[in-house]
Amino acid sequence: MILLRTKTELRNYVRQVRQTEQSLGLVPTMGALHPGHGSLIRASADKHPATVVTIFVNPLQFGANEDLDQYPRRLQADMDMAASFGATAVFAPSPDEIYPQPTQTLIRHDALDALYCGAFRPGHFQGVLTVVAKLLNLAQADAAYFGSKDYQQLHLIRQMALDLDIPTQIVGLPTVREQDGLALSSRNEYLSAQERQNALGIYQGLLRAREAYESGQRDPATLADLVRSQLGLADSIQYVHVLDAATLLPTPALSGPGVILVAAYYGKTRLIDNIVLN
Ligand code: AMP
Numbered sequence: 001m002i003l004l005r006t007k008t009e010l011r012n013y014v015r016q017v018r019q020t021e022q023s024l025g026l027v028p029t030m031g032a033l034h035p036g037h038g039s040l041i042r043a044s045a046d047k048h049p050a051t052v053v054t055i056f057v058n059p060l061q062f063g064a065n066e067d068l069d070q071y072p073r074r075l076q077a078d079m080d081m082a083a084s085f086g087a088t089a090v091f092a093p094s095p096d097e098i099y100p101q102p103t104q105t106l107i108r109h110d111a112l113d114a115l116y117c118g119a120f121r122p123g124h125f126q127g128v129l130t131v132v133a134k135l136l137n138l139a140q141a142d143a144a145y146f147g148s149k150d151y152q153q154l155h156l157i158r159q160m161a162l163d164l165d166i167p168t169q170i171v172g173l174p175t176v177r178e179q180d181g182l183a184l185s186s187r188n189e190y191l192s193a194q195e196r197q198n199a200l201g202i203y204q205g206l207l208r209a210r211e212a213y214e215s216g217q218r219d220p221a222t223l224a225d226l227v228r229s230q231l232g233l234a235d236s237i238q239y240v241h242v243l244d245a246a247t248l249l250p251t252p253a254l255s256g257p258g259v260i261l262v263a264a265y266y267g268k269t270r271l272i273d274n275i276v277l278n
Contacts, residue, residue, distance in 0.1 A: 001079065001087055001088060004089055006097055007097060010139065011138065014140055022050050025043075025045070025052070025142065025144070025145060026144040027051060027053045027144070028054045028131075028132060028135050029055055030058065030186065031073060031074070031078045031092075032072035032074065033081040033186075034186065035184060036147055037053075038081065041053055041145075043173055044145050048142060049088075050088045051086060051089075052088070052089045053082040054090075054092070056092065056093055056098060057071050058127055060127030060130060060131060061125075061127030063121055063123065078092075091138075098131070106129075107126065107130045109125060109129065109156045109159060112155070113126065113156075116239060116263075117261075119239075120238050125156055129156060132144075133160065136166055136168050143168060143169040144168050144171065147174075148174055148175050149273070149274075150272070151261060154170075175273070180200055182196065182199060187270070187271065188269075190267070190268065198234065201231050201232065202262055202271060202273045203273060205227035206273060206275035208226045209223045209227050213254070218254045219253060220250065220251065220258075221242075223242045223254075223260065224242050227240045234264040235264075235266055236264065237263075237264045238264060238265070239263050241261045242259075243259055243261065244256065245257040245258050245277070258278075259277065260275050262274065
């Protein structure tokens with residue numbers, strides 16, 4: 001497994017892969033890798049002889065009072081983990097390498113940029129879409145792998161690829177959870193033992209709502225209340241939204257597949273999760 005630090009090194013690596021007519025998978029991450037990332041890397045490695053994992057804590061997607069400085073960075077451990085899941089290269093550039101000049105061009109989803117997570121994290125999705133577009137352009141991969149854990153993000157990336165004719169296939173994979181249901185996240189390590197215990201309510205609430213859906217409940221407000229009923233130990237709830245899964249917009253009653261998005265704070269840690277209703 002090799003470490004690529006610059007865009008030139010990445011481009012040269014991609015050229016080399018292409019010269020042998022091999023296909024290439026891309027797994028964009030911010031590092032602090034866990035088995036959730038691992039599932040994306042493994043899916044790519046199963047499909048492509050070459051898999052590039054990008055590790056970049058993207059300043060453009062963090063707000064002024066967010067955890068950019070605190071975000072865990074551990075390149076060597078991440079490289080070992082990426083290799084163990086089948087990556088052939090890690091691209092870990094510096095912020096100056098990715099943004100040699102302040103970017104003047106931002107990619108923004110028109111309808112959903114400021115909704116749900118975007119309402120609480122202004123500019124976040126513009127930062128995400130802009131960096132993902134840059135990484136997709138740099139890597140020219142056949143497929144790029146993303147987790148459904150960040151459901152809104154995945155939805156926006158799919159739409160961006162469609163709208164901008166990005167040829168890389170966007171693959172979304174299921175959320176990997178701890179045995180007790182907590183969705184794996186690099187931010188879980190901020191949680192105290194008590195906060196982690198309290199945070200189990202998120203998945204319990206999502207499961208409770210899914211059970212009601214499976215018993216025929218289609219009213220978004222009722223389903224959202226069922227989730228909220230399990231979030232009593234959250235320090236604050238940012239939102240619970242029950243949405244049409246295809247448009248990611250509210251609907252008076254779920255007629256097709258739905259999704260429930262949740263964001264809540266446990267201590268100072270903001271956790272997000274979701275469940276698809278189908
Ligand atoms: P991050 O490093 O948190 O930006 O995440 C990088 C990629 O890993 C994104 O596509 C995430 O959706 C995905 N991811 C994060 N956590 C999980 C998880 N628990 N299961 C599956 N994918 C995940």
